[in-house]
Amino acid sequence: MAADNLPPGALFEQVGTAFFPKLLAGFLAVLSVLLMASARLLPAEANEVIEDEPPDRQAFYGTLAVILLAIPAWSVLGLFATPLIMAGTMVANGARRPAQIVAVSLAATVVVYLVFFRLFTVPVPLGLFGR
Amino acid sequence: MWDNLALGIQEALTWQSLGLMLLGTVWGFIGGALPGIQASTAMALVLPLTWGMPPAGALMMLAAVYVAAEYSGSVPAILIKTPGTSAAVVTTFDGYALQLQGKGGKALSVSLYGGFIGGIIGNVMLIALVLPLSRVALSFGPAEYFAFACLGLALVSSLGGKSVIKGLASATFGVMAATVGIDPFTGTARFTFGSQDLTNGFEATAVLVGLLAVGEVLVQARDATPVQRFTGTVSRALVTWREFRPLLPITLLTGVLGMVIGVLPGAGTTVASLLAYSEARRWSKHPELFGKGSLEGVAAPETANNACVPGAMVPLLAFGIPGSNSAAIMIAALMLHGVTPGPMLFEKDPQVVYGLFAGLFVATFMMLAMGRLCIKPLLKIVSVDKSILLGAVLTLVVVGTYSHQQSLFEVGTALGFGVAGYVMSRYDFSPAACVLGFVLGPIIESAFRRALILSDGSLMVFVTSPVAAVLLLVAVLTFSLPLVRAAYGALSRR
Numbered sequence: 001m002a003a004d005n006l007p008p009g010a011l012f013e014q015v016g017t018a019f020f021p022k023l024l025a026g027f028l029a030v031l032s033v034l035l036m037a038s039a040r041l042l043p044a045e046a047n048e049v050i051e052d053e054p055p056d057r058q059a060f061y062g063t064l065a066v067i068l069l070a071i072p073a074w075s076v077l078g079l080f081a082t083p084l085i086m087a088g089t090m091v092a093n094g095a096r097r098p099a100q101i102v103a104v105s106l107a108a109t110v111v112v113y114l115v116f117f118r119l120f121t122v123p124v125p126l127g128l129f130g131r
Numbered sequence: 132m133w134d135n136l137a138l139g140i141q142e143a144l145t146w147q148s149l150g151l152m153l154l155g156t157v158w159g160f161i162g163g164a165l166p167g168i169q170a171s172t173a174m175a176l177v178l179p180l181t182w183g184m185p186p187a188g189a190l191m192m193l194a195a196v197y198v199a200a201e202y203s204g205s206v207p208a209i210l211i212k213t214p215g216t217s218a219a220v221v222t223t224f225d226g227y228a229l230q231l232q233g234k235g236g237k238a239l240s241v242s243l244y245g246g247f248i249g250g251i252i253g254n255v256m257l258i259a260l261v262l263p264l265s266r267v268a269l270s271f272g273p274a275e276y277f278a279f280a281c282l283g284l285a286l287v288s289s290l291g292g293k294s295v296i297k298g299l300a301s302a303t304f305g306v307m308a309a310t311v312g313i314d315p316f317t318g319t320a321r322f323t324f325g326s327q328d329l330t331n332g333f334e335a336t337a338v339l340v341g342l343l344a345v346g347e348v349l350v351q352a353r354d355a356t357p358v359q360r361f362t363g364t365v366s367r368a369l370v371t372w373r374e375f376r377p378l379l380p381i382t383l384l385t386g387v388l389g390m391v392i393g394v395l396p397g398a399g400t401t402v403a404s405l406l407a408y409s410e411a412r413r414w415s416k417h418p419e420l421f422g423k424g425s426l427e428g429v430a431a432p433e434t435a436n437n438a439c440v441p442g443a444m445v446p447l448l449a450f451g452i453p454g455s456n457s458a459a460i461m462i463a464a465l466m467l468h469g470v471t472p473g474p475m476l477f478e479k480d481p482q483v484v485y486g487l488f489a490g491l492f493v494a495t496f497m498m499l500a501m502g503r504l505c506i507k508p509l510l511k512i513v514s515v516d517k518s519i520l521l522g523a524v525l526t527l528v529v530v531g532t533y534s535h536q537q538s539l540f541e542v543g544t545a546l547g548f549g550v551a552g553y554v555m556s557r558y559d560f561s562p563a564a565c566v567l568g569f570v571l572g573p574i575i576e577s578a579f580r581r582a583l584i585l586s587d588g589s590l591m592v593f594v595t596s597p598v599a600a601v602l603l604l605v606a607v608l609t610f611s612l613p614l615v616r617a618a619y620g621a622l623s624r625r
Contacts, residue, residue: 015583017314017321020576024307031300034614038296041621056355063352063521067345067546070529075539085529086522093352093518104519112530120183122534 062092078127079117082109132262135477139485142187143493151184152490155192156497157505159199164207164215164509165520168347170200170400171456171563175343176524178336178460178467179531186468187483191490193464194440197457198250198494201400201436202502205242207513209429210235215513218400218436221408225421225428232424240369241426242433243502245382249434250495252386253393253441258488260394264449268474271450273581274592278602280575283396283452285606287567293559295613301561305568306575308333308548315573316580328540335463337532337544338569342562343456344528345549348521350556374426381411381427382434389435393442396454400436407435441491448484449474452574456563459570467535 066088073081083105090101117124142148155177162173174196181189204216209226222242229238271279284306288298311322312332323329385407392403411431412421421428444461446454451473453459465472465483476484532545552562586592593599 015580015588017317017319020579021307021310021321024303024310028300028303028307031296031303034296035294035300038294038614038617041618054355055353057353059355060349060353063349063525064550066525067349067549070525070546071539071543074529074533074542082526082530086526089348089522089525090518093521095516095518104522108523108526112526116180116530116534120180120534123537125533125537 059093063089066092074125074127076127078125079109079113080127082112135481135485136258136488138482139487139489142482142486143191143489147185148188148191148486148490149493151188151192152195152494152497155195156199156494156501159196160203160501160505160509161512162196163200163203164513165515166207166213166215166513168520168524169216169343169456170197170204170218171460171566172343172347173200174457174460175340176527176531178339178464179535181464182467182535186465186470186480187486187490189464189468190461190483190487191494193461194444194487194491195494195497197440198437198491199498199501201440202243202246202433202498203505203509204436205246205429205433206239206506206509209238209242210510211513213513216400218404218432218439220401221404221432222429224408225423225425228422228424229426229429234368234424236368237370237374237426238429239506240503241375241378241429243499244370244375245378245385245430245434246437246502247495247499248382249386249389249436249438250440250491250498252383252434253390253438254488254491254495256387256390256438257441257444257491261445261448262477264445265474265477268450271598272596273578273585274596274599275602276450276452277575277578277582278593278596278599278606279450280452280571280578282602282606282609283446283454284564284568284571284575285609286396287454287564288561289609289613295610297558297560298564299610301555301564302568302571304560305565305570306572307568308338308565309569309572310576315577328538333544333548333569334532334535334541335466335570336535337541338548339460339463339566340528340532341545341548342552342555342566342569344524345546346552346556346562348524348528349549349553351517351521353557370426378427378430381414382430384414385411385431385435386438389438390442392435393439394445394454396446396452399443399455400439403435403439403442404432407431437495444487444491447472448476448487451476453567453570456566459566462570 066085070085073084077084086105086108087101090104095101116122158177159173162168162176163170174193177192177196181192184192200216201218204214204219205222205226206215208214208219208222209230212223212227214220214223226238226242229235284302285299288302289295309332311329313319313330314321320330388407388410389403392406408428408431411427412418415421415427417425443455443458446452447458447461451471453462462472470476470480470483528545529542532541533539535541555562555565582592593603
């Protein structure tokens with residue numbers, strides 16, 4: 001639909017800017033129809049997503065939350081968000097020893113600082129602390 | 132050619148290149164040994180770091196990661212029956228049986244020597260094949276390029292997972308994502324929705340890192356299977372020359388086989404190791420030992436998957452078209468440095484191509500030299516807590532994608548594509564095919580539109596060129612034959 005708003009092709013080109021995305025959208029529509037047809041034709045087990053173990057929902061949603069919060073944390077705290085991302089992911093995935101979590105998170109931050117910001121001289125983001 | 136090769140060797144033997152390859156080898160060993168981190172994921176994680184490096188050095192470092200990761204995937208496969216990379220699944224069959232018999236050291240050394248021989252065979256064949264093929268590529272017009280890229284996508288989609296349709300849909304989604312940004316033909320902004328950040332489209336580094344690494348973090352987080360830890364001991368006895376000599380014919384055969392499979396788009400190291408294993412069993416004098424601790428059963432897949440690494444470079448260097456995820460990352464690294472991949476690379480940037488040739492040899496020797504030294508540290512890394520591993524990967528993704536252009540938008544792109552990659556994995560779509568679609572997207576669109584401009588808008592250009600017609604026909608058959616077979620099977624069951 002967004003491709004409909006694109007201008008037509010230049011004089012030298014018959015197909016234009018919108019043609020290729022529209023072609024892809026059409027192809028995806030055909031694939032969707034084929035997918036629905038295969039879901040009807042094939043036996044149910046062929047379409048099932050099989051899992052050996054019950055999923056670890058707490059770890060999954062915890063990690064997803066860290067992913068979603070990573071950008072605001074990085075924009076506010078800059079490099080200081082690194083131990084929070086590390087510690088958050090560790091806690092979400094079952095780490096329970098506070099000493100280990102703190103030590104690993106701080107060590108990861110030091111390694112990141114040394115590799116990225118000292119060795120590869122990327123400007124250190126400091127978020128609000130840098131203003 | 133010899134002058135250029137000398138130039139490449141000179142480039143690979145500078146202290147800077149050797150240092151980068153050493154870093155790449157160490158990181159490849161770590162990444163490959165960690166279950167859940169594929170060789171391509173390990174490469175994707177260091178991709179943002181290559182930004183400040185010379186193009187040849189960046190490619191050499193990525194090649195070293197690739198070579199080392201393909202070997203080290205066999206370490207947990209042999210010791211704890213948990214393959215570090217998907218290609219090492221086959222190595223668990225006999226490698227773990229040997230470890231249970233107290234012959235873990237022999238299995239590890241056979242894997243190392245096999246990988247070394249495979250790497251050398253692959254590198255020699257790469258140099259022999261890629262120059263003639265690049266001349267063929269120079270004769271390709273846009274129609275042929277379009278057809279070749281479509282064939283690559285069709286092969287990747289059909290070999291990638293359970294469903295060809297889902298594979299192709301994933302690849303198409305990748306191509307679609309690549310259309311965002313300024314249209315290079317008309318200068319019109321497409322799907323940017325007024326955002327300045329989207330003007331240049333999604334950054335390849337962020338998309339690749341997101342799909343391959345963040346998606347895998349979510350998959351691993353959801354997976355409640357406890358991490359296998361190594362608790363036993365590894366015998367120090369290595370394989371002797373007397374034991375290894377009978378394996379030489381099978382390593383040579385599977386080395387060539389692995390290289391050839393590597394050249395085929397979409398096939399990759401997993402297919403190579405599986406085929407090598409079944410061929411080795413077919414040719415073996417003792418097929419009954421396969422699965423029960425056969426050294427041939429370790430040598431064959433490990434030789435093939437390391438020979439596959441240079442094989443994957445053939446379509447990349449000769450045609451500028453990646454045939455695997457790892458090759459797609461190499462292309463992304465080239466594009467990051469403004470180097471256009473393809474046959475003209477041999478003329479315009481010989482130090483990059485020949486540096487890569489020489490770098491692959493050096494990386495293979497580094498793998499051999501460090502393979503033995505790294506086993507003990509790798510045992511510790513294999514048993515690392517999952518929470519630390521996932522935290523480290525996520526931290527690397529955030530810092531790595533930010534470091535590229537100091538842009539939070541890129542971090543968001545990586546994380547967003549990561550969630551999309553997870554959803555794909557969860558419902559049997561293929562993030563790998565999506566990665567290839569994203570990298571091939573601009574090549575496909577540009578070739579398609581150029582072909583139509585040259586033919587005055589006639590689609591017949593894809594049929595009147597015999598090469599394009601044959602390639603497109605094979606692509607259509609690759610996609611449609613499994614569908615027809617499945618439909619026929621379903622109808623005959625009713």
